Amino acid sequence: MTVDAKYKTRATATGGGRDGHTALADGTLEFDLVIPRELGGPGGDGANPEKLFALGYSACFLGALRVGAQQLKTKVPEGSTVSATIGMGPRTEGGFGITAALDVYLPGMTEADAQHLVKATHGICPYSNSIKATVDVAFTVRT
Numbered sequence: 001m002t003v004d005a006k007y008k009t010r011a012t013a014t015g016g017g018r019d020g021h022t023a024l025a026d027g028t029l030e031f032d033l034v035i036p037r038e039l040g041g042p043g044g045d046g047a048n049p050e051k052l053f054a055l056g057y058s059a060c061f062l063g064a065l066r067v068g069a070q071q072l073k074t075k076v077p078e079g080s081t082v083s084a085t086i087g088m089g090p091r092t093e094g095g096f097g098i099t100a101a102l103d104v105y106l107p108g109m110t111e112a113d114a115q116h117l118v119k120a121t122h123g124i125c126p127y128s129n130s131i132k133a134t135v136d137v138a139f140t141v142r143t
Helices: 051-073 113-121 126-131
Strands: 010-014 021-026 030-032 079-088 097-106 137-142
Touching: 051 079, 051 097, 051 113, 051 126, 113 137
Parallel strands: 097 137
Antiparallel strands: 010 021, 021 030, 079 097
């Protein structure tokens, strides 16, 4: 598969990785990183890769819903939201893996239309396409 990247951004992590700092090269975002207690760290204020992934995936999927709706000749209702829950932990096969769940709220759409839109969007969203071979994304669709 080839991707013709129309946009690129760059971030650099420093320190211990999960307990360091990360910043975008253009200076628009930066975060102190902290390991969650559940993963053996001190917890507390700070970001981690799973938090950053949840932010990105929820925003990306909401944007992709608009593309999906356009292709299906419908509209995304006002007030629609996407919440992403990202988990991380050991895999039974060894190493670590992530889990992903999206809660998609499409107020006023019929259940059938909402399900159809979410399914189509899952095939459009770059985050979904990036993980679909290795992560089963759980969907909750509310109308």
